[in-house]
Amino acid sequence: METEEAVLALAALSQPTRLEAFRTLVRHEPDGLAAGDLARLLEVPQNTLSAHLSILSRARLVSSERHSRSIIYRANLGEFRDIAVFLLRDCCGGRPEVCQPVVESLQSCCAPKRKEKARA
Amino acid sequence: METEEAVLALAALSQPTRLEAFRTLVRHEPDGLAAGDLARLLEVPQNTLSAHLSILSRARLVSSERHSRSIIYRANLGEFRDIAVFLLRDCCGGRPEVCQPVVESLQSCCAPKRKEKARA
DNA sequence: ACGCTATTTCTAGAATATTCGAAATAACAG
DNA sequence: CTGTTATTTCGAATATTCTAGAAATAGCGT
Numbered sequence: 654m655e656t657e658e659a660v661l662a663l664a665a666l667s668q669p670t671r672l673e674a675f676r677t678l679v680r681h682e683p684d685g686l687a688a689g690d691l692a693r694l695l696e697v698p699q700n701t702l703s704a705h706l707s708i709l710s711r712a713r714l715v716s717s718e719r720h721s722r723s724i725i726y727r728a729n730l731g732e733f734r735d736i737a738v739f740l741l742r743d744c745c746g747g748r749p750e751v752c753q754p755v756v757e758s759l760q761s762c763c764a765p766k767r768k769e770k771a772r773a
Numbered sequence: 774m775e776t777e778e779a780v781l782a783l784a785a786l787s788q789p790t791r792l793e794a795f796r797t798l799v800r801h802e803p804d805g806l807a808a809g810d811l812a813r814l815l816e817v818p819q820n821t822l823s824a825h826l827s828i829l830s831r832a833r834l835v836s837s838e839r840h841s842r843s844i845i846y847r848a849n850l851g852e853f854r855d856i857a858v859f860l861l862r863d864c865c866g867g868r869p870e871v872c873q874p875v876v877e878s879l880q881s882c883c884a885p886k887r888k889e890k891a892r893a
Numbered sequence: 894a895c896g897c898t899a900t901t902t903c904t905a906g907a908a909t910a911t912t913c914g915a916a917a918t919a920a921c922a923g
Numbered sequence: 924c925t926g927t928t929a930t931t932t933c934g935a936a937t938a939t940t941c942t943a944g945a946a947a948t949a950g951c952g953t
Binding site for chain 4: 790817818820821824825828839841842843875
């Protein structure tokens with residue numbers, strides 16, 4: 654991950670409709686969502702959303718696959734992870750104690766220790 | 774951290790000069806850097822950088838403090854951590870296995886010196 | 894006070910982003 | 924082939940961002 658790629662991804666996420674679109678797609682993993690369904694959920698015209706999805710796609714944050722008449726969009730969590738690591742890598746240069754709180758926050762956020770999630 | 778605040782921070786970081794400015798300030802923690810020194814390092818006119826620093830400051834990503842004639846800028850790693858957690862929080866909804874690779878990447882990246890850095 | 898240095902604010906033009914109506918493209922059914 | 928649905932591309936208006944010259948502000952030394 655280089656600066657140029659990071660800027661592309663950060664710019665893609667730094668617009669309200671796109672950030673919500675990405676978050677919605679994340680919530681719908683791994684099934685994905687059709688472009689039209691996403692437009693309806695976000696209450697945005699289809700062609701406007703299409704432009705936003707194109708930007709997210711160029712930033713590799715989402716991928717798309719045609720499914721008969723619909724085009725299914727999915728969040729690309731791998732790229733998302735790379736960006737997170739890129740951002741945090743910068744904060745680790747020589748001072749691991751800076752990242753420790755981040756790692757701890759994520760551990761408590763990501764580690765459901767007891768109960769399995771109801772959503773199936 | 775709400776969407777609006779996240780968009781502000783992501784937008785602040787999604788411009789090459791500002792991303793490099795922020796990374797440079799991170800590397801100079803905890804001493805900070807004078808605005809002029811940073812402008813010289815980045816080879817950007819002082820007033821242009823001043824506008825960028827103002828945007829980073831409004832997004833709470835940097836803080837400033839006057840030191841006689843100079844104004845010392847410092848990266849605000851707390852806000853930075855909040856953004857990282859906000860972004861990753863979205864990816865954790867129901868699927869902790871998504872975040873696991875991120876946490877692992879950060880752990881190896883931020884690993885304290887107690888253990889040798891395994892380059893596996 | 895004056896000059897010198899460091900930084901910001903003012904200003905405006907150029908570049909880029911956002912939005913959406915309308916037209917185009919793609920897939921399927923009859 | 925024609926019609927319907929799903930989505931994208933085109934085009935153009937509007938809004939925002941970026942950049943930097945010039946002027947203004949703040950602090951320090953004399």
